[in-house]
Amino acid sequence: MIIDQLLNGLSWIGIFAFAVSGALFAAEKRMDILGYMLIAAVTAIGGGSLRDLLLGVSPVFWVREPYPMTLAMVAAVLTYFLLPLIQQRDRWILWMDAVGLSVFAVLGAEAALQQQTSAVIAVVMGVMSATFGGVLRDVLCAEMLTLMRPELYISCAVTSATVYVLLSALGVSFALAALLAFAAGFVLRALAIVYGLTLPGHRA
Amino acid sequence: MIIDQLLNGLSWIGIFAFAVSGALFAAEKRMDILGYMLIAAVTAIGGGSLRDLLLGVSPVFWVREPYPMTLAMVAAVLTYFLLPLIQQRDRWILWMDAVGLSVFAVLGAEAALQQQTSAVIAVVMGVMSATFGGVLRDVLCAEMLTLMRPELYISCAVTSATVYVLLSALGVSFALAALLAFAAGFVLRALAIVYGLTLPGHRA
Amino acid sequence: MIIDQLLNGLSWIGIFAFAVSGALFAAEKRMDILGYMLIAAVTAIGGGSLRDLLLGVSPVFWVREPYPMTLAMVAAVLTYFLLPLIQQRDRWILWMDAVGLSVFAVLGAEAALQQQTSAVIAVVMGVMSATFGGVLRDVLCAEMLTLMRPELYISCAVTSATVYVLLSALGVSFALAALLAFAAGFVLRALAIVYGLTLPGHRA
Numbered sequence: 001m002i003i004d005q006l007l008n009g010l011s012w013i014g015i016f017a018f019a020v021s022g023a024l025f026a027a028e029k030r031m032d033i034l035g036y037m038l039i040a041a042v043t044a045i046g047g048g049s050l051r052d053l054l055l056g057v058s059p060v061f062w063v064r065e066p067y068p069m070t071l072a073m074v075a076a077v078l079t080y081f082l083l084p085l086i087q088q089r090d091r092w093i094l095w096m097d098a099v100g101l102s103v104f105a106v107l108g109a110e111a112a113l114q115q116q117t118s119a120v121i122a123v124v125m126g127v128m129s130a131t132f133g134g135v136l137r138d139v140l141c142a143e144m145l146t147l148m149r150p151e152l153y154i155s156c157a158v159t160s161a162t163v164y165v166l167l168s169a170l171g172v173s174f175a176l177a178a179l180l181a182f183a184a185g186f187v188l189r190a191l192a193i194v195y196g197l198t199l200p201g202h203r204a
Numbered sequence: 205m206i207i208d209q210l211l212n213g214l215s216w217i218g219i220f221a222f223a224v225s226g227a228l229f230a231a232e233k234r235m236d237i238l239g240y241m242l243i244a245a246v247t248a249i250g251g252g253s254l255r256d257l258l259l260g261v262s263p264v265f266w267v268r269e270p271y272p273m274t275l276a277m278v279a280a281v282l283t284y285f286l287l288p289l290i291q292q293r294d295r296w297i298l299w300m301d302a303v304g305l306s307v308f309a310v311l312g313a314e315a316a317l318q319q320q321t322s323a324v325i326a327v328v329m330g331v332m333s334a335t336f337g338g339v340l341r342d343v344l345c346a347e348m349l350t351l352m353r354p355e356l357y358i359s360c361a362v363t364s365a366t367v368y369v370l371l372s373a374l375g376v377s378f379a380l381a382a383l384l385a386f387a388a389g390f391v392l393r394a395l396a397i398v399y400g401l402t403l404p405g406h407r408a
Numbered sequence: 409m410i411i412d413q414l415l416n417g418l419s420w421i422g423i424f425a426f427a428v429s430g431a432l433f434a435a436e437k438r439m440d441i442l443g444y445m446l447i448a449a450v451t452a453i454g455g456g457s458l459r460d461l462l463l464g465v466s467p468v469f470w471v472r473e474p475y476p477m478t479l480a481m482v483a484a485v486l487t488y489f490l491l492p493l494i495q496q497r498d499r500w501i502l503w504m505d506a507v508g509l510s511v512f513a514v515l516g517a518e519a520a521l522q523q524q525t526s527a528v529i530a531v532v533m534g535v536m537s538a539t540f541g542g543v544l545r546d547v548l549c550a551e552m553l554t555l556m557r558p559e560l561y562i563s564c565a566v567t568s569a570t571v572y573v574l575l576s577a578l579g580v581s582f583a584l585a586a587l588l589a590f591a592a593g594f595v596l597r598a599l600a601i602v603y604g605l606t607l608p609g610h611r612a
Contacts, residue, residue: 258468259467259471260466260468260471319471324477325471325474325477328477343547348550349550351446351548352549356440358442358446362442402440403440403442404440405438405440
């Protein structure tokens with residue numbers, strides 16, 4: 001089915017991007033190649049695993065299908081060998097993370113809607129799927145959580161998930177809804193990275 | 205059923221209290237309103253989600269029913285707007301956490317007993333449900349774990365869960381057992397907060 | 409069945425070793441006896457719980473059977489009372505962790521193969537089962553992750569899991585495969601601890 005193909009395509013992009021962000025963190029920590037592979041895998045599959053567990057979809061996606069783990073391993077090995085060519089790794093981490101964030105917000109929301117959850121739960125599931133892999137990566141590497149950065153981050157996951165749920169409710173075709181939702185979150189995150197956009201927080 | 209109503213009532217109180225404690229942590233970290241909502245949600249539903257996953261109750265409670273997530277969101281938004289009125293936020297966090305701790309110890313033990321587990325497993329499940337939401341909150345906010353504070357904490361969860369399991373085994377009605385068990389854990393935690401009660405630890 | 413007995417035997421050893429490593433961490437943190445029990449339990453059952461959740465085996469193993477939790481509690485209480493007799497606790501933590509690491513790599517791979525997963529997924533599941541309990545322990549105790557130590561660690565879990573999957577595929581009897589796989593990972597870890605073996609990491 002074309003929907004399945006599109007979902008898979010998005011999933012490939014998100015897994016690859018998150019895996020690269022994880023492998024680059026492993027590089028920062030001077031880990032060996034198996035460390036790259038473990039952090040890449042955990043980052044890439046963490047959010048989707050949480051999503052499947054909470055929704056009761058069992059076993060989780062990367063146990064059902066071989067490609068996510070293979071893809072994460074390939075991303076880790078590529079990052080390991082191409083590392084000397086990668087400049088400004090901090091920026092790469094942020095941008096790869098931004099891609100994964102927007103992709104998994106859409107996929108998480110879609111997975112929840114497939115289980116007939118309410119719109120609110122679908123948005124929450126999108127946000128949790130989008131952020132959990134990165135949280136695991138940051139906790140394992142004992143880094144400040146990307147989630148806690150001052151510029152917009154959670155907002156971008158909320159945007160992707162909400163746009164997707166709204167467009168789906170309006171009957172927009174899957175492909176268009178997914179593409180627009182991904183783009184909305186990613187562009188917002190891109191603007192946040194480049195211009196340091198924030199929402200107001202209380203000043204205590 | 206009256207039992208279901210009581211369980212729901214307890215659950216509302218615990219979710220609200222944990223959500224407020226999470227939102228107040230988000231305030232400490234100067235997060236924006238979506239940060240309040242995410243930390244509140246994770247704190248409020250973390251323990252119950254772990255409980256449902258470990259017991260094989262699927263999907264988890266807040267995917268089956270709409271009120272827990274809605275309630276956590278309401279608590280987060282209220283906290284955000286009422287923040288200037290809240291004095292001594294550290295104390296509020298401790299007290300809200302104490303309410304959630306005692307509630308989820310009871311609910312976790314009850315959920316385990318409903319699945320016919322042994323009494324020991326029911327107590328363990330109560331303790332894990334009670335403490336996991338707070339652990340997630342503290343890890344996400346990179347704070348010292350409340351669990352690691354010197355005064356009695358785990359003991360209070362053990363108390364609530366054990367009292368509940370014992371009274372249930374003795375055939376005490378659900379409402380009375382739940383109320384006494386909640387009270388036992390909460391009062392112990394209150395005494396621990398106010399008087400700094402501790403159990404002896406080895407001095408190495 | 410003899411296979412079940414051997415699996416159980418291995419499981420006892422791994423649970424006990426991980427529980428002791430957790431209890432010793434609780435000792436470092438000057439926790440009370442309930443703290444010993446909680447950290448011991450989380451370390452001992454964390455990896456196996458993650459394995460069962462991801463594979464869709466429900467409820468998790470220590471809810472189905474009483475011995476793992478009992479054993480972890482016994483290990484915690486023994487450690488608490490024998491603590492004054494234990495010299496060089498840092499070394500004990502490393503060695504108990506090494507035993508648990510190798511045991512759960514084998515058990516995780518075997519559990520995955522029982523669910524008909526591919527060899528790659530079985531190895532990944534072994535590695536995740538082997539490392540997750542220790543990660544939880546280290547995060548709860550706010551210690552540097554053992555996973556992040558410079559000498560070989562993930563490699564040892566990969567070794568045990570891979571040897572097990574290969575020998576199984578070659579039709580080697582369960583008992584021999586499990587024993588050799590455990591020994592391969594444990595010996596490698598022992599050499600890593602004693603001689604500080606590392607794989608090369610990029611020097612940035």
